[in-house]
Amino acid sequence: xxxxxxxxxxxxxxxFYTDWGSRGGDCALxxxxxxxxxxxxxxxxxxxxxxxxxxxxxxTMETSYPSSSPKLLELTxxxxxxxxxxxxxxxxxxxxxxxxxxxxxxxxFHGGSAGDYYVVRILPPAFFDNAVPAS
Amino acid sequence: MWMLTQIVALNTSAQTYYTPWFPKSADxxxxxxxxxxxxxxxxxxxxxxxxxxxxxxxxxGTAVGTLASLSAAFHEVACSxxxxxxxxxxxxxxxxAGQGVIFRFLPPTWYDTAV
Numbered sequence: 001x002x003x004x005x006x007x008x009x010x011x012x013x014x015x016f017y018t019d020w021g022s023r024g025g026d027c028a029l030x031x032x033x034x035x036x037x038x039x040x041x042x043x044x045x046x047x048x049x050x051x052x053x054x055x056x057x058x059x060t061m062e063t064s065y066p067s068s069s070p071k072l073l074e075l076t077x078x079x080x081x082x083x084x085x086x087x088x089x090x091x092x093x094x095x096x097x098x099x100x101x102x103x104x105x106x107x108x109f110h111g112g113s114a115g116d117y118y119v120v121r122i123l124p125p126a127f128f129d130n131a132v133p134a135s
Numbered sequence: 136m137w138m139l140t141q142i143v144a145l146n147t148s149a150q151t152y153y154t155p156w157f158p159k160s161a162d163x164x165x166x167x168x169x170x171x172x173x174x175x176x177x178x179x180x181x182x183x184x185x186x187x188x189x190x191x192x193x194x195x196g197t198a199v200g201t202l203a204s205l206s207a208a209f210h211e212v213a214c215s216x217x218x219x220x221x222x223x224x225x226x227x228x229x230x231x232a233g234q235g236v237i238f239r240f241l242p243p244t245w246y247d248t249a250v
Binding site: 006007029031033035036064065067079080082084121123124126127128131132 | 139165167169171172205206209211213239241242243244246249250
């Protein structure tokens, strides 16, 4: 049981990164929940970045779902939403998909106006590996 | 180790299968199925059921959601108010013997209600 207060207020103009974590597989389901929204036009964009343990630079990843731009998890209303990262044969270098050793989240308040905010929590990502040869 | 599940229709009768019951890890969950290959015309339906540990009998429990398509391969449903145990019901009707589906369930996302 966790008694942490769930979620974090993300305000207009804000961008931040989480700490790095270790991947649990080549692919992942990313889910986040909007607990509260006070914005008419702003959205929350959550993307994943990856790197090898010895790297100091990060590579921005692209989702396979949604498959159209922006290829990230975009939250626009209350509730839980999913994005899927599936690895490709060439790994992260070809399309920005497929995890290296570490990952982190980049969270951005996109658009909107001063005073806007969301309260959002990122649920633990579910990692998995390819079941069939990737295309 | 995860293994894919393969179900093959031996006839054209309606088929219903259940997974074993497994305990919930939170009051709400998002369940995901990855369909690797399917040759069943009309597809399959996967429904999430829940019951308490003390509930007796072989009844499937209470339906709390049916998986819907996110993409060609991935299907999910968000379920709330889960009881102690959860399982999946898989139903389909093949139009010819030998049709089948290969799939796997991915790890659920569990979370408790925050607001």
